[in-house]
Amino acid sequence: MKKEAGMAEGRGEIAGYEFGMESVGRSPLGLEDLELLKQTVLFGEQDEEHLRMAGEVLEDQVEDVLDVWYGFVGDHPHLLRYFSDAEGQPDTEYLGRVRQRFGRWILDTCRRPYDQEWLDYQQEIALRHTRDKKNRTDEAYETPDHIGLRYVVVHLSDHGHHQAVPG
């Protein structure tokens, strides 16, 4: 069941942010899979507590984190190209919309309960990096149709890094 609260919270505020909405499919993974994954990386209650603390610290620094990240991407043509058309022209509207969702993602990562609804939205985010769903949310069809998995994987560790040292 999708919560009404999640729908109201996401709708209208941030374009394409669909946390908790009906449009988001079910993750192929359930809470039992998540629990096993947590065990595998020794992620426990203390880590959840630390994430919540990080969320409090970052709450008013999200724009700074995004400035660092967007600066980094802007300085690296091989990353900026995922937001650019075949001529290398960046799609500023696409960049701007992703930026808003990214800011929300930082706080969600720190503050959300890691429940099925959260898991479902991680799946949605993942799909938006693949040929299935990249570009659709923002109608940015002139940009590359997917992001190579190697960039998604290292990118996740990169997010973690910038969250740990936000500026």
Next chain:
Amino acid sequence: MKKEAGMAEGRGEIAGYEFGMESVGRSPLGLEDLELLKQTVLFGEQDEEHLRMAGEVLEDQVEDVLDVWYGFVGDHPHLLRYFSDAEGQPDTEYLGRVRQRFGRWILDTCRRPYDQEWLDYQQEIALRHTRDKKNRTDEAYETPDHIGLRYVVVHLSDHGHHQAVPG
């Protein structure tokens, strides 16, 4: 071109360790891709130097690292199952052969030049976690035929963790 040195070094010492051998295919990625990936995670010469230092520190502690890792896997049925048959019986020969290659992987990760030959072998290692090649090297056909990508991804960070704090 595969180097003779690499072939001689790998052959015969460790079962299934094929670094630099003709049997290893070409990675779909080249050195230019690797360079871009390094830039993406800000991996520079200093990091290479630190890895080499880690290699010196770890050289005589590899078995301790493996003890920690195998202890952890042995304590978690959802991980041990990848080395076990359908009845849950671990394949000790398979575990033992992987352990030898894993020890060598730790040192290779620290000490090898990150060249095309290295890249090719990372591809081979990756394939050995998929339906394409898992179990073939050790004829461990009774164990699961692949490892879910989520475990491969978190596992890599886990390796890093255990290397950083090798018990």
